[in-house]
Amino acid sequence: MADDRKLTAKGQTAGKALLRAIPKVDEVLAWLAGEKAPLLLVKGEVRRLLEEFRGRILAGEVVEPGELERESLLPLLRERIGRRLRNNFRPVINATGVVVHTNLGRSLLPAGAMAQLTAVAGSYSNLEFDLTTGKRGSRYSLVEELLCELTGAEAALVVNNNAAAVLLVLETLAAGREVIVSRGQLVEIGGSFRIPDVMARSGARLVEVGATNRTHLRDYQQAIGEQTALLLKVHTSNYRQIGFTSEVGAEELVALAADHGLPVMEDLGSGSLVDLSRFGLAKEPTVQEVLRAGVDVVTFSGDKLLGGPQAGLILGKREIVDRVKKNPLNRALRIDKFTLAALESVLRLYYDEERARVEIPTLRMLTTPTPEIRRRAQRLRRLLGQEAVEYYRIELLAIDSRVGGGALPEMALPSWAVALNPRTISLSRLERALRAATPPVIGRIENERFLLDLRTVADQELTALAGVLRDVLPKEEVL
Known part of the structure; x- marks a missing residue:
């Protein structure tokens, strides 16, 4: 003691x-x-x-x-x-192979959209000024005509994200009344976003129909009553049921709703203006197809398969969209000049579908042929040089990428990766070192290797990526 x-x-x-x-x-x-x-x-x-x-x-x-x-x-x-x-908000190199990566900012903007952002950021603009009449204008009119021409919608409105779009439409059309939706579509997606929670906030009362795996037209028919405000279809995003399942198609639901004088709303989630099945991806209904089926109002995101900025797009019948525009809540959810600038630039590319596929980064990455990705991986291997072999065991590996953003969850995109196994540090230390680098590099550890999926790495990023990979490793054994 x-x-x-x-x-x-x-x-x-x-x-x-x-x-x-x-x-x-x-x-x-x-x-x-x-x-x-x-x-x-x-x-x-x-x-x-x-x-x-x-x-x-x-x-x-x-x-x-x-x-x-x-x-x-x-x-x-x-x-x-x-x-x-150093800024907290920084660019990173996405080598995960997830194209629409929610945690890494979702869709990248085309060069033209970035130039337009710079132009409106450094100047005054006609955000709410009609250059023809010299009077006050509407910010929504700057993209509404474009959206209608591209999709066939009668009217359009853009708010700050798709959750806001769903909330605003439901609050406008169904506050205090019932909304009928299939039980199998009531899922939770990223960030604990749940359709039932959004419906509750809108003041609408949820009426679930069908079983978890199967919903029939008669289920909707039997649930319709005096308090029914609309019928709702919801894209299940990153969730899929397989096997003994069935859902009611948009055309059938529209016909039923018309018999009862009710509108149909469909939340597409990702929402694409291009039929990606033409490029070997799984078939998803496009916005145009859903509107042609007679759906009264459609909502979807701007920064997923569309390849634009964060936004929630509301398209459909004029009478309904005009009601949504007049909702006082719309002002709290409106988009700013930067979103408008980027969105307009992206939408204009869709007048030429092939140009959109080439110039919009999201579409380009989704449709890049596998041999081209392999050549990119080979180029990165050459840029690393022979010196890197002293510090890494390196191989080129055929792997699968993912679409991301809740879109096409079962779709694997064949890709190529540079697979690294560091000789001087552990994989976990390599992963941390790459996250701390300038620029940060985000990849994934799989089967005792660090994978850099080249589907989501641009050609112009390869030199910087090779430099980071050479610089982060200590030269002596520290395992």
Whole structure:
């Protein structure tokens, strides 16, 4: 016990000495006087670092006296200040093979859309000014005609995302009344987004019909009553049922609704203007096909298969869309000038479907032939050079990519990857190092290899990607 007390007293004495050795904030600021960084930011990082050391010492952690000296603190502070000066929101290289990657920003914009964004960002614009009449205009009119021409809709409205679109339409058409929907379509998708929750917020009352795997027309027929406001179809996004299943088609539902004087709404989720089955992908109904089937109002996302900015598009019969436009909630959900600029540029590409396929990155990545992806993988391997073999076991691997964004969940896209097995660090450390690099590289670990799927890596990113792969590995064994 006496020895323990002596050790404790000795530790307390050492701790007090270390606390006294922590330099003062003003002293450290003087060391950093030549740094080109805002004083407020520098001062905050100095205080935080010194406070961390104080906390470690008081907690009894081992802190070497040398850690508190100028030679140790300066590099640490410079690295921390550098991190703070760097934007939190940054471009990354997506080597996951997931084309519409929700966590990585979904769809990329075409070059023309980016140029238009720059143009409207640095100038005043006719956002709500009619250049023909010289009077106040509507921001929605800037893309409504385009959407109607491309899809055959009578009217269109754009809000800030598809959840908002669904909420706004339901609140307009069905608040306080019943909405009939198939039980098999009431799923939860990314971010805990649930159709029943959105319906509840809209004030509509949900009426589920059918069984989980099978819904028939008679189920809708039997549920229709005096309080029914509309019939709803919902795209099940990244969820699929296979086997003994059935759903009611849009045309059948439209005919039933017409007999009862009810509208039909379909939430397409991803929503495509191009029949992607022409390029070997699974068949999905296009927006045009759904509208031709007689559906009264359709909602879908702008930043998924459309390949544009985040937006929720509402298309359909004029009488219904006009009612939605007049809803006071619309103002809270409206899009800004940047969304409009990007969306208009993307939509104009769809006048020529082949041009859209080539210039819209999402469509281009989805339809890139496998041999072209393999050539890209071979080019990355060459850019890595022979030196990389010392630090990686490298092979080209045939793998599958994914569409992402809740679209075509069962569709595997044949692709090629550069597969890496680092010799000097573990796979998990390699993954962390690549995330911390500039630019960050996001891939995936699979079967004891780090995979870089080249379907989602652009040609112009290959040089930067090769540079990061060469730079992140330590040259000595640290496994």
